[in-house]
Amino acid sequence: MEPLGMSTVLLVICISCLLLSAVWKRGAQGKGKMPPGPTPLPLIGNALQLKGKPLDQALRKISEQYGPVFTLYFGMDPAVVLYGYEAIKEALIDHGNDFAGRARMPLTERTGGEKGIVFSNGENWKQIRRFILSTLRNFGMGKKSIEERIQEETRYLLEKFHDTKGQPFDPHNLFGCATANVICSIVFGKRYEYNDEKFQTLITATNEDNELFNSFWGQEKQNETFELTMENMVACSLELFGAGTETTSTTLRYGFLILQKYPEIEEKVQEEIDRVVGRSRMPSMADRGQMPYTDAVIHEIQRFVSLSPMSVPHSVVKDTSFRGYVIPKGTTVMPALISVLYDGKEFPNPTEFDPGHFLNKDGTFRKSNYFVPFSAGKRNCAGEGLARMELFLFFTSILQNFKLKPLMDPQDIDLSPLEGRMDNCPQPYKFRVIPR
Template identity: 40%
Template sequence: MTFSIKPLGSEGVNSMLYEDPSKRANLYLDLYLFLGISLSNGERWRQIRNFTFRNLRMFGFGKNSFEEKVQLEVQNVVEELKELNGKSLDVTKLFMNAISNILFSIVFGSRYEYNDETFVELLGIVKETLYLITCPWGQLHTIFPQIMDHIPGPHQKITSVSEKLMSFIKEKVRISQETLEPASPRHYIDSFLIKMEKEKENPNSEFNERNLVAAIHNLFTGGIDGVTSTLRYALLIILYFPDVQEKLQMEIDRVIGRDRIPSINDRADMPYTDAVLYEIHRFCDLIPLSGPHMATKDVEFRGYFIPKGTEVYPLLFTVHHDPTKFSTPYKFNPNHFLDENGKFQKKEAFMAFSAGKRACPGESLARMEVFLFVTTILQNFKLTSQTRFTEADIAPKMTGFINAPIHYELSFIPR
């Protein structure tokens, strides 16, 4: 199999992702290869993706009810932080609990208490799955599965650990099936099961239990760690730049005040906050290498001949560090997203969620979560730390498929 990795910059990557005929290349987990949202192609991918978008909107995306789910978890986080009385902590676990519960409430229809035994066990499985997929061994297994299948290492556990998560999801599907009321779907699983029943006589239907389980697996593995890492980066950067923290809190106090919960609707009146959050996404460059695409036919692209079947990995790093689009590409600079009048300006050279038809389906969810978590936390607390961070500490660190922030502790001092 041929592999093609080309650092094309913002215009080249944008053109590749929007214009070139491609499908998703083969990824890990042979047991569910080509299933769900992330790993499927063609008609299967179209059916499952469109259904998922439509039904996630029904149970949250783009609706007030969904914002309320996020706000509930943010308030739980705020209460947990208040109980610390200024004691420092690493927020990784707390943020992961909250982000997971938001997804669970949409997919399963209910949330868990953070100390619930089932919840703790489930998150342990999710964390191990993510580690195995994104560690160097897991990356090699993704790219060279035929070779790595015969080499010992932690990647050999990917399928067995992922199957634990699949088993949990299957049990949730079974319970939903037994209590299903077709006229009153309660969550994403119910809607999928209803669609399965309607399409059971359609030989071309992709609505079956294997695709349902795989789609939920995709949502969990793609929607938890990314937002958790972004929030950890956000607080680290805000700690490092006290002037940024001060300006953010001034805008929060002016637009929202201290007496009500922040809303996603506030974002339109908060250009500096918007610019800071976009710049955090750009600077931390969480996913510097886009997911693999595969050419579905021979393609001539900007002087390169790409044969059918070639795996192409667009380098999003070259987009976010394009000196023709960003004046200081290797520095954190919110002015990258502000015009001369201090108004927010979005740029085409921003692909934190990739682009084109294969762009991250959870972008609107992730952006809402980051905005509400950051604004609510800064509304209630001043961030401090006994650690004196350096510029190297906030620089992106490649730890696998993603750039993860360093582990650090900070204190939340009530305002």
């Protein structure tokens, strides 16, 4: 192409970009007084403002300029970002009904659309959530039967750790199998051997869906009807595996990587386990109240990891007035949970791993309203109780029986998450475990 022709093409592209940007701005103004935000680029939106730096730093910089409520474009679609505890609390709790919608996402169309609890809306969501919570209670959520299921699976997991015989291994699959089997025991009434082909196929499919979920974003329309159909039950079961398997497994993987970097913290946890539980029996949930340091370490792992830094996107169910702005019905709303979990006033030196964030001066456990890894308000994680129980029992049982042995100098362990994902996952790693 000759120079004149190339110049013409570039001029056309520039004019098109300017026109498209103007259309976006007029469209946003026509729908209401949307919160301000950085100017988006055609097609890619505000991707450049978020690329190349940690998410918490990028969002903090934008918030410093535009305030705790601002608009970002993900591709062509605008999303209102809530930054900081006060803004998130005001929206999700104080005005929870208005912000209780769920944004549409491409993966939901593939795996069940508006079925299930995570991506449904309106009355459909209310009925499904009520059904799921009731069913989990009937299966033993908060009762001893669920605890016994987890403890049973813990025994199998410990056997697999023993089978490594001190050799390096990647814990990814073992943690995935253990957490998936807890869900299997609830949904199917049985567990599976870790090498079972169908079981491994299920885990692989769950992992692939989670990969897709954390790579692509979109929208979802509302459905006000609820039917207890087979499709809905399948969707709910898939969500139990998707949300209840990989998230807990990833938190465990990240947690044991962190402890390899800080062996002094591992030792203090093991001292508390030995003092409270001993070696002759398995840990139980009744022990947690007597183990403030261990409880603080698990909470700090969840805070530090910030597994879902932007939560699962919400949407407003009607045109909503909020802090002087008007957010049009159906607009995606993204609570920046990481801005709460990394709040410097609540958690001094938030980028540092410090169990002291959840300990009082006298060594007792310190509760915090800023602990929101499961989100907050009406759309918080329905499986929070199960996840908390799994994390405590798996975590303490492994440390009761094994000493962690990293394959490198602890100072060289990289705790930064994988790039290019909407969630925070640890870098792949191997380590060794030695029976205590």
